[in-house]
Structures are given as C-alpha cells and as structure tokens.
Amino acid sequence: MKKVLTGMLCASSLAALAQEKGARFSNTVQEPMAVISVKLDQAPNDSLVNLYEPYSGDTATAYVKNHQFELRMPMKKGGSVYILQIGSNPTEQNGMGTVLYLEDGKMQITGKGAGFNDAKFSGNPWVKEWQEVMAITDPFSGEGLRFAQLEKQYHEAVAIGDEDAMNVAAKDALTVENSMKSKLKTWMAKHPNSGVCGYILTVYFTKEQKYIDSVYETLGDHAKASRILQRYKNPGKVDDVPLQMKMGEGAPAPDMGRVKIGAAAPDFTIPDLDGNKISLSGFKGKYVFLDFWASWCSPCIAQIPHLQEINNEFKDKNFLLMAISLDSKQEGWEKAVKKHGLDWLNVSNLKGWGEPVAGLYGVRYLPSNVLIDPAGNIVAYDLYGDALKAKLKELIK
Template sequence: MKNILILAAMSLPLASQAQKGTFTIEGNIGRLNSPAMAYIDYMCDGAGKEDSAVVTNGRFTFKGLSTGHSYARMALSHDGSGKQKAVYTGDVIYFYFGKEEIKITSADSLANATIAGSKVYNEFMAYNKAIGGSIMDLNKWANGQVNAASPEQRQDTAFLGRINTEYRKRITNRANAQIEYAIKHPNSYFGMVALSEGTGTPVDVKRIEPVFNSMHKSLRESDMGIELKQRILAAKTIHVGAPAPRFTQTDVNGQPLRLDDIKGKFVLVEFWASWCGPCRAENPNLTQQYAKYKSQGFEVIAISLDDHKDKWLEAIAKDKLPWIHVSDLKGWNNEVGRQYGIRAVPANFLLDENKHIIALNLRGEELNKKLTELFGN
C-alpha cells in the first residue's frame, strides 16, 4: 500500500547580501562506500549552487562560499542511484549554515545525523523550536500517522481526511507563529526568514506590510527582504483588471523577448519548470488549446523557473511544447517570477490584447471554458 506523501510548496530561501567567506562541511555517515554519493544545493548571495561528493568509508567533504546565512538541502544516495531519487524519496536534510567548519555525523543516515560547529545552525534550530518545527517535521508527522495506520485505515478517506485536516491546521499555526516571531525579532536574520516563509500566498498585505516595515533596514535591504517587498508589491498591484507588469526575458536561442513584442493577442503568461510534475501534467491540455486557438489570436509565453538549460530544453522537446519559451535560468530567483510574486508553480496570468489581466491561475477545464468564452468553439 502506498504511503500518502503530503507536500508543502517550498523553495530555498534567499541568502542575505553580505561579505562572502569560506565554509567546509565534513560528513561521516557510517561506513558507506562507492557508489554512495552525497549532494548539496545551497544559496550564496542570491544564487543557487550545487555540488556532489563521492562517499568513501562514510566520509565526504564540501567546500565553498557563504554570505553568512546559506540555506542547504543535502541528500545522500546510499546505493548510488542518483541525486533525484535521493532528494525526493531518499535520505535528505535541510539546514542553515554560515562561514564555518561544520561536521555532520551519524552511524547510518543524514536523517539521524548531528550537526556540530555551526552557530548559524544552532540559531536555526532554536528558531524552529520557537515556531513549532520545520515543514519537514510536519511532513514527517503526517507520513508517520499514515505509516502507523492499519491497512483498513489507509483505505478510509475519512481517516486520511482527518490527518490532512490536522496537518493543515499545524501548517496554519506554524505560519502564525512565524509572523509572531518576526514581530518579536525585528533585528534577527531568522526574524526575516520567519516573515518571508510565514507570509504565504496570497499575501495578506494589511497584516504583513507593517511587520516588514518594522524589520531592521539591513534585513529589508537584503536579497530576502527585497524579494518579500516584491511579493508585497505584486499582491497590491497584480490582479484582475490591472495592467500586467512588463518584462523582458531571454528565449531558447538567447534572444531577448519583451511582453510588448506580442501585439493584438490574448496571452497566457505561464510560470512552470521542468521538475514541476503538475506543470508537466497540464501540458497536454494546454497544447490542445494552443493548437485550437493560436490562429484566432491566442499566444503562450512560458517562463521557466529552471536553472539548467539542458533540462529546460529537454522538457520542451519531450512534451512537444510549440509556444514561446523564455528563462533567465536563475531558478526561484527568476527576475520575472520575483516581479510577479511567484512562490509556487504552476501559476499563470491570462492577458487581453491590451496586456490587462483578465484571469488568474486557470488550468484544465477552467482554462478551456475561458478560452471558449473568448474565441468560441
């Protein structure tokens, strides 16, 4: 019987703008040997970084640069089956670190490891304790409830619904605790982390903007602060009836494309990524609708939140996507994504011929119905 996997939309938070320094992470996990591999993805100065290391006698090492507060995802492939499997179904942890020498130690796995030598990590753990745990802690709780259930309970939609309701309640309570943490810690880096994560989507501007304005200037002017300010502005200005924010982004051939280059057409501005399952699942329907209405003045501009061009182009080719594709390959730091306040994909904005927003987040039958309304059968 399959376990239920309850996922929360999340992205790697952005690193603060500060002077960079070196870090070293030394791992010692049991007695693993080749083909075992360790992988790390982290943020440094607003840019995503990644690295991998062969595991020899349980040991591996990562070295690089940090601005003082870098957020990392580390995954360990025990059997050498690759990064993707390790990240999404294997042994993975999330943590903050700084310009430090850090040791990660366990007899068997990253999940059971202790992390030593990092003041930043200790501050991160204290922050998590104050807000009721990390998202991964809540996911672990929910999946644990399902794993402990009987086969009959796992078939019971009412039982599973109660777990999901409690999970959502805990998510809401955590978000409220994060806002309170930000209010009480306006000078703390993790105060800004709390506000950024707790803000959620859609942004409650009346609640969030005063808290943001109370944060220390250095935090507001950090990359994380700037990104949150962009989300607040997007929430205030991007809505049905408003003009769509103008943008320029590079297409698959390296040529700049402006939104205003598309004239006299209805345009669907579609945010997606090659790694986004729901995005890829919607592509067949969108392909049908595009073929049906392109000649009548329907265009799609797909903005990818990928950070690897080869994976982006591979997904376009595999899904046979015939519309316009652009990306700056900055992942979650995509400039247009930040401008539009994007925190999860898929997301889209349907524009009229004058580039005014007429609908938000249409997919499946909702999109089909709206296009029929605009163009007829």
C-alpha cells in the first residue's frame, strides 16, 4: 500500500503540470461534480493547491485564502482516486499531501493543523467508505505501518545485495499483505455498491484477474460505473494509457511513451554481461521477446520459471529472449543471472530506472515486456505465463 500511495505522492512537478494543463477544471462548473471544501487552521495562505488524478492527468487548482480553499472536479466519467496536495513539498509524512477517492457529491475536510494529518473528513457516504478502507491500509499505523517497515527492510537489503534478507522481508511482508487483503475482501462483501471497490480490486488484487472478474459480477451498478472499473473493463476507451508507479534504483530515463502495436520497434545498442555491444537490429528475422526485469524485483523473479519454459520450447524456433535488467550494480546482476539460471541473452546499461531502453519503450513498471516480430514490428506488450505461450504458439508454427 505504502509504495502505491508514496509513489503517487512523489510527483515532483505538480505545480508545473497544473500550469501546463491550464488548470482546466478550476473555473468550470459541470455535473456531476465532486466539491471539496477544506478549512485547515494553519494552512499557509497563498499556497498553491493541486487536485490531480495520476492516471489521466486531470487537474484542478486553487490557492489557500484565510486558511481554506475549495476545489471542483468534474465526475462525468465516474468515481476515481486523486492526489490532493498543498504547497511545493507535499508528502504524506508532512501532512501536506493525501490520497482521496472522489465521486459526485461533497467532501468537507477540517483540521487544526497545516495539513491533512489528524484532519476530519465528512460529507457524502463515499467519504466515510474511503476513510474505512484507508484505516485498513494506513501506512502509519497497524498492519499498514508494519508493511511499510518491511518494505524499508527489503530496500535496505537490496542496497547491499543481501538476497537472504530480501527474501525474509518479502516473506513477512506477504503475510501482512495477505492479512490486509482478507480484511479488504470482507469490506467489499459488506459494501458491494461502493465505488471504492474499484480502487481495492485494481490496486490490491491487480494480478488476480479471475478474482477481480468474479467480484465484479457481485457488485452493484453504482460500483461498476466507477471510472476505475470502467477503465479496467474498457482499456484505452475511457482514458489513455495510465501512469504507473516506479520502484527501484536510479532516476527514471526520459519516457518516450509506448510505441503503438504494429509500429516499428525502436532500435538500440546495449552491453551484455561480458560488455559486448548488442543491437536489436542484429536479430531481425526472429521473434524477439524483451523482458524488463531486475534482481531486486520479486514479481520478476516469480516470472523466471515461466520464461525458462518458454525459452526451452521456442529457442530453436526463430525466437530470442532478451532480458534487459534495470539493475545498477554489475555484481548483483551477475549473481542473480547465475542463481536463477537465466540462460538467455542478458543485457543492461546498469543505470537502474535510468536504463535508456526502458525509457525508449515506455517501461514504467516491472516486470514488463515487449514482443517483436521478424519484421521488427511490435506485436504485443506485457504477456505473462500462459498468455505468452499462447501468443507464441499462435505466431510461430
């Protein structure tokens, strides 16, 4: 949970983004509308306030006057999750940033401090529902805090290359996560018509598609109509490509955005484990599967058995698997390749999230992958497990 919320709150240029987007909703009255009225006794006057949906970039802005402000966000696409921030350095830790679920209706926020810590949230029923879910996953108390602590331990282990400590922290974090997920399942069963269900399903159960689909069928019409679930059910039709959060090391490479399926795959040259320069264009005539991973990425490690099966079945059938690591340390990268038996082409510039090829292909999360056909055109993105095998069997006769 913390990695989702903290990542969302790390947008470093929201003020500039608001200006770039023209604060297009600030003075527009449309229905349906979320109206957020805020009075914080110590909120710094004249501070810029941003309300921002990270998926679509929809933004509303205001300024603090007399320690209060009001924001209006059109809700014609249904309920979704937004970031609300005050000032130039807003975070959850200093209380100047918070994450909110919003839909048509009103929310009031009042507090005696400068920010949202210890503030009271009231308004339409969905305000109370959001607060109940946040109480289950709060990164500053209970299981949410424990999860945050284990995440910190995990990243500390990553920094020193201690894989055993990484595994211990990951195992304990999984136990805590499963406990929180159990409570969230119970909550959804009691609130089947809440738009917040869409947030829960697509954040906490994102890799459990069958479970999401089964729960979706039990939801009420209002819950199904949320912008979140409409995006899930109709990818690319409700909003454009989402903003995904990054984890790991290094500053992100310039994001060129994803190249459209059917378009030519951008060429690149990158060193392999021995320092030899490898170019994508050198494999024209083959199906090339680019697997973006890192030694510190547990979900990536979980994918390795599937990749081994795929590689064994197709490596002699005009198919090449190229693993592009987002590691930043040669030793850790080599150790992981050897330990996990990655007997395919391994390449990296060792720049972490600054990997140029990741930026070239619009990679914003791990694991991520791209399938390229013999003509050098992109066939598909993000194929995992059985989906990858099915696609290759369809293409490679």
